[in-house]
Amino acid sequence: MTELARLPKSIATVCLSGALPDKLEAASAAGFQSVEIFENDLLTFDGTPADVRRACEDLDLGISIFQPFRDFEAMPEPQRTRNLDRAERKFDTMQALGTDLVLVCSNVQPGALDDPARAAADLHDMAERAARRGLRVCYEALAWGRHVKRWRQAWEIIRIADHPALGLCLDSFHTLALGDDLSGLAGTVPPEKVFFLQLADAPRLAMDPLSWSRHHRLFPGQGELDVTRFLQDLLKAGWAGTLSLEVFNDEFRGAPSRRTARDGLRSLLWLEEQVGRVQLPRLPTLGGIEFVEFAVDAAAREELGRFLGGLGFARAGLHRSKDVELWRNGAANLVLNAEPDSAAAERFEQLGPTVCAMALRVDDPERVVARAEALQYPVWRERIGEGERHIPAVRQPDGTLVYLVEDPAQGARPIWEDDFSVSPVEDSPAPLLGVDHAAEAVAPGMMDSFVLFYRTLLGLQAETLWELPDPYGLVRSRAFVAPNGSVRLPLSVSESTRTGTGRFVSALAGAGMHHIAFAVADVATAVDLAAARGAPLLDIPENYYEDLAARLGLEDAELLALQRRHLLYDRDAAGGVFRHAYTRQFRDRIFLEVAERDGGYTGFGAVNAPVRMAAQRRDARPGVDRTSSAE
Ligand SMILES: O=C(O)c1ccc(O)c(O)c1
Numbered sequence: 001m002t003e004l005a006r007l008p009k010s011i012a013t014v015c016l017s018g019a020l021p022d023k024l025e026a027a028s029a030a031g032f033q034s035v036e037i038f039e040n041d042l043l044t045f046d047g048t049p050a051d052v053r054r055a056c057e058d059l060d061l062g063i064s065i066f067q068p069f070r071d072f073e074a075m076p077e078p079q080r081t082r083n084l085d086r087a088e089r090k091f092d093t094m095q096a097l098g099t100d101l102v103l104v105c106s107n108v109q110p111g112a113l114d115d116p117a118r119a120a121a122d123l124h125d126m127a128e129r130a131a132r133r134g135l136r137v138c139y140e141a142l143a144w145g146r147h148v149k150r151w152r153q154a155w156e157i158i159r160i161a162d163h164p165a166l167g168l169c170l171d172s173f174h175t176l177a178l179g180d181d182l183s184g185l186a187g188t189v190p191p192e193k194v195f196f197l198q199l200a201d202a203p204r205l206a207m208d209p210l211s212w213s214r215h216h217r218l219f220p221g222q223g224e225l226d227v228t229r230f231l232q233d234l235l236k237a238g239w240a241g242t243l244s245l246e247v248f249n250d251e252f253r254g255a256p257s258r259r260t261a262r263d264g265l266r267s268l269l270w271l272e273e274q275v276g277r278v279q280l281p282r283l284p285t286l287g288g289i290e291f292v293e294f295a296v297d298a299a300a301r302e303e304l305g306r307f308l309g310g311l312g313f314a315r316a317g318l319h320r321s322k323d324v325e326l327w328r329n330g331a332a333n334l335v336l337n338a339e340p341d342s343a344a345a346e347r348f349e350q351l352g353p354t355v356c357a358m359a360l361r362v363d364d365p366e367r368v369v370a371r372a373e374a375l376q377y378p379v380w381r382e383r384i385g386e387g388e389r390h391i392p393a394v395r396q397p398d399g400t401l402v403y404l405v406e407d408p409a410q411g412a413r414p415i416w417e418d419d420f421s422v423s424p425v426e427d428s429p430a431p432l433l434g435v436d437h438a439a440e441a442v443a444p445g446m447m448d449s450f451v452l453f454y455r456t457l458l459g460l461q462a463e464t465l466w467e468l469p470d471p472y473g474l475v476r477s478r479a480f481v482a483p484n485g486s487v488r489l490p491l492s493v494s495e496s497t498r499t500g501t502g503r504f505v506s507a508l509a510g511a512g513m514h515h516i517a518f519a520v521a522d523v524a525t526a527v528d529l530a531a532a533r534g535a536p537l538l539d540i541p542e543n544y545y546e547d548l549a550a551r552l553g554l555e556d557a558e559l560l561a562l563q564r565r566h567l568l569y570d571r572d573a574a575g576g577v578f579r580h581a582y583t584r585q586f587r588d589r590i591f592l593e594v595a596e597r598d599g600g601y602t603g604f605g606a607v608n609a610p611v612r613m614a615a616q617r618r619d620a621r622p623g624v625d626r627t628s629s630a631e
């Protein structure tokens with residue numbers, strides 16, 4: 001593929017938090033060439049438009065557009081004349097700002113006339129006045145406009161108006177929210193008449209377009225609208241201009257502006273890749289989770305080791321040069337890192353024993369690193385000893401590391417052989433088959449950064465959102481899954497700080513992995529063995545089994561076998577079955593799960609999560625024995 005020139009990138013100030021100077025700095029630092037100045041950001045700024053112009057010049061930022069100009073067209077007199085006067089005053093502002101383009105969004109006033117010819121005449125007058133000053137006007141259909149809701153209607157008015165200083169503004173949200181698209185643009189609208197393009201994604205919500213647009217827009221790739229196809233259709237029509245992000249989102253308004261701006265730029269790079277404009281280092285083929293790493297010190301390692309021993313993990317190797325141990329059961333590897341002056345130590349100092357990293361098996365680690373660099377995700381390289389393997393890592397949005405290791409299933413030499421002296425451990429009668437899934441709790445406002453990270457860097461696909469009642473609030477959970485099913489990462493987020501997820505996130509001042517599920521071939525045997533080793537398994541109330549019997553009509557014997565072991569059960573529409581059991585929590589930081597999948601089941605037993613969360617809360621009540629390990 002030949003690399004076409006990258007398209008210039010712009011971001012609306014409304015996407016970012018803070019005062020106008022913060023927004024401008026964040027946009028510039030992320031690498032945008034220009035900004036859309038949102039009128040409200042100018043009105044609330046304590047300085048003149050000329051000051052804004054200078055601030056932008058100092059940051060090497062252009063001003064792509066000034067917006068919005070509302071409720072202009074097709075008004076009866078005397079508003080019509082007043083609106084033209086109002087336009088002249090905005091032109092003054094634009095000239096002081098140093099931008100030549102203004103966005104007029106379609107009229108939402110109940111008094112607006114349903115008269116395309118009048119709308120065209122008004123816009124023609126405005127364009128004529130703009131042109132006298134060397135300015136231009138673009139017209140955008142708001143999905144909730146009084147009469148003009150769709151781009152075809154807006155275009156029809158522009159066509160009738162027929163003025164060189166008047167063009168169309170396309171906004172992916174307004175088009176896609178109405179179930180519309182840009183097919184039919186090519187051949188209808190000359191590409192040079194598309195004066196401006198605004199891009200936004202969104203989750204699919206059953207909601208009126210106005211509320212949906214004002215609160216829930218997202219950057220491309222973070223939501224569920226087909227923004228890629230939208231841009232493809234536009235490029236096919238011969239358009240080549242600036243890609244500008246326009247996102248109204250309640251969480252973005254409160255999030256650090258630099259992080260948001262950087263995510264915005266990443267989303268556009270990804271989108272350009274999607275439409276074939278640029279070639280980033282290819283997405284990896286994933287082969288599962290090779291290990292999960294815990295930050296510990298010597299004492300925490302003792303305690304965690306006892307907890308892990310309950311699930312049959314045993315020390316299987318020592319790092320050649322560092323204070324790092326490999327614990328293993330079957331094909332599941334855990335790394336306990338107590339090395340001072342490491343990324344793990346940094347995390348331990350702040351948070352105590354927690355998961356600090358995971359390692360993904362990929363076809364080519366260095367290619368993932370190159371992709372991360374192209375997408376501006378920070379890369380981490382730990383210092384290594386003589387003859388040791390270098391394992392590159394990328395930082396997730398919460399600062400934890402994702403190591404990238406070559407997939408032994410594709411012939412690579414396992415990493416353990418170079419860096420560890422590995423001793424064989426006794427074979428378990430029910431060995432773990434590996435990590436089935438690993439769940440992370442994410443701070444409110446961080447979910448969308450994770451979505452972008454998993455989707456753009458690793459190519460994981462987002463599954464349906466689950467809303468799960470915890471006894472003390474709601475937990476939202478969404479799984480990210482590799483196309484080949486080898487990696488499954490459910491993420492949960494909770495607005496309430498009283499839920500299990502919320503408590504974990506506030507205790508850990510951010511986010512992190514709090515739950516690791518291991519795959520087993522026979523969960524009943526695995527649980528019996530764990531119980532015999534004294535593993536702290538989580539009790540499930542009898543009511544659960546009553547409901548299970550009623551809901552799924554299980555045989556008495558099967559029900560009893562589940563109940564006796566505190567196993568949870570789920571069945572999908574195609575008859576796939578999931579049987580799973582949980583340990584109690586290790587210091588409120590982590591819990592483990594063993595899970596058996598049969599018949600092509602692809603879920604996570606999400607229906608059982610409320611039962612699990614309630615059981616964990618009972619377990620954590622004061623006065624209840626909370627020992628985290630079996631002695
Ligand atoms: O929500 C609005 O009013 C609004 C204003 C300007 C836009 O470009 C837009 O897409 C929406």
Ligand SMILES: [Mg+2]
Pocket residue numbers: 140171198246
């Ligand atoms: Mg818009």
